Amino acid sequence: MFALAALTLLAVMGLALIRAFLGPTLYDRILAVNIFGTKTVLLIAVMDFLGGRPDFLDIAIVYALINFISIIGVLRFFEYAEKKTAEQAE
Numbered sequence: 001m002f003a004l005a006a007l008t009l010l011a012v013m014g015l016a017l018i019r020a021f022l023g024p025t026l027y028d029r030i031l032a033v034n035i036f037g038t039k040t041v042l043l044i045a046v047m048d049f050l051g052g053r054p055d056f057l058d059i060a061i062v063y064a065l066i067n068f069i070s071i072i073g074v075l076r077f078f079e080y081a082e083k084k085t086a087e088q089a090e
Contacts, residue, residue: 002046002050003050005046006046006047006050009039009043009046010043012035012039013040016032016033016035016036016039017036019031019032020032020033020036026078030071030074030075030078033071034067034071037063037064037067037071038064040067041060041061041063041064041067044057044059044060044063045057045060048060
């Protein structure tokens with residue numbers, strides 16, 4: 001059952017990568033990268049359960065925090081870049 005969950009997560013991660021490369025807008029790509037990061041955390045947790053290694057759960061939590069902080073940082077960067085471009089156009 002958990003092996004099927006791991007395979008399903010891998011399939012969803014593949015679809016998220018496709019969206020990240022082919023996304024029509026920047027925000028679609030950022031959302032796809034966020035989805036990929038979230039599914040990676042879930043995959044690490046499932047592999048932790050399958051392998052019986054509770055150490056991986058700590059790694060998954062740290063990866064989730066890094067994913068969250070990096071997505072917020074990227075969105076802020078592009079928000080300020082758009083404001084700067086709009087100010088220069090005026």
